[in-house]
Amino acid sequence: MIQAASLLAAEGGGNPLIPHTYELVVGVFAFLVVLVVVGKILTPRIQKTLVERTEAIEGGIQKAQDAQAEAQALLKQYKDQLAEARHEASRLREEAREQGAQIKAELREEAQAEARRLVEAAHIQIEADRQQAFAQLRSEIGRLSTDLASRIVGESLEDEARQRRTVDRFLEELESSSAAVR
């Protein structure tokens, strides 16, 4: 310890609070070198880069916001168009349904009218046929009656056999005439 202390005393560095002159010089040199290189040359560079980075990020954010706004506007536009198209489609569907119903109703009515017309025509035809048949029958019956009466009256005095033959003949004629009519 004594040896160490004498060593210290010899070098003049006994008190740790007393700076060595050469260390002061080296300290100044070291500090100046760092100050010039790091402080004066490099710090402005990184500061410039940091500003640029901030701008780049802000620019990027702005761009992203713009893109998002644009996308939102497009989306809204598409949604509006879609809603409009849906509306239009439903409107068309409704219209078509109405038209279809109308057409169906019209057709039904037409068909019913046609059916009625046909039935009516058939009725008229039947009535006409009946009238005709009736008229024909009436004239035939009259003629036949007169015929039969004249024959009965004309041959009344003849015998029963003739009478019977007359009747038979009449009936045959009637039959044949009716067959002819048919």
Next chain:
Amino acid sequence: MSTLTLLASGDEFTPPGLELFDLPPIIPGVDWFTKPVLLALLSTLIVVVFCWSAFANPKIVPRGVQNVAEMGYMFVRDQVARPFLGKDADRWMGLLLSIFFLVWIWNLMGVVPVLQFPVASHIAFPIVLAVSIYVLKVYLGVKHQGPVGYFKNMMFPPGLPKPIYVLLAPIEFLSNMIIAPFTHAVRLFANMFAGHIILAFFSMVGFWFLFEKLTPLGAPLGVVGVLMTIAMTGFEMFIQFLQAFLFSMLAAMYIGNSLHAEH
């Protein structure tokens, strides 16, 4: 290592003292070229090379070393410069970043294996930085507040009852003009000085009781010494960072006070 053999030569354990800080010239005959001087210059080289590789050609999207150095830059800017300098922070970042990096690397030399000597434990180095800041502080104060205004703002803050100034003015003058630069340098120096002694003490305990004089009774003490050396090395690294931070923070505070009169 020469101090170690010197101490271990006796039969009794001698705790390390001031001789730890008295190192012979590395090259005999070249008196100025000692270990602290070598390490101070080496630290300068490390800071310059590190910062050059990071910031010489900085990219907007940082890679590798630039990322690491930017963390340091951001730390100094957000924790040191901006709280004390506000909008003037960017103008003084060069100085504060240089001080922070240089002091930190100086301190870190205390735990780098083989080197193991904190440069700032020699008071000359903190004095250089503290005096530089002191000169800058006074210059800026006189420039921005005027020669009279600077001392008036310092010693006679407005809004106090008149008799108080009799007491306050000398205290403020003393504290700002004499004590502040002294404590600025000594705080860093003393922390590194004490830290180095603590590390040397515990490692010497371990070395003495486990290698030099291995006895059944002394061995556990040696183990404690080794464990404490490891623990204190971690703690010392924290202190080294803290002191670098504090030193640059005080520098920022002094500059800030000179730019704008406080109180």
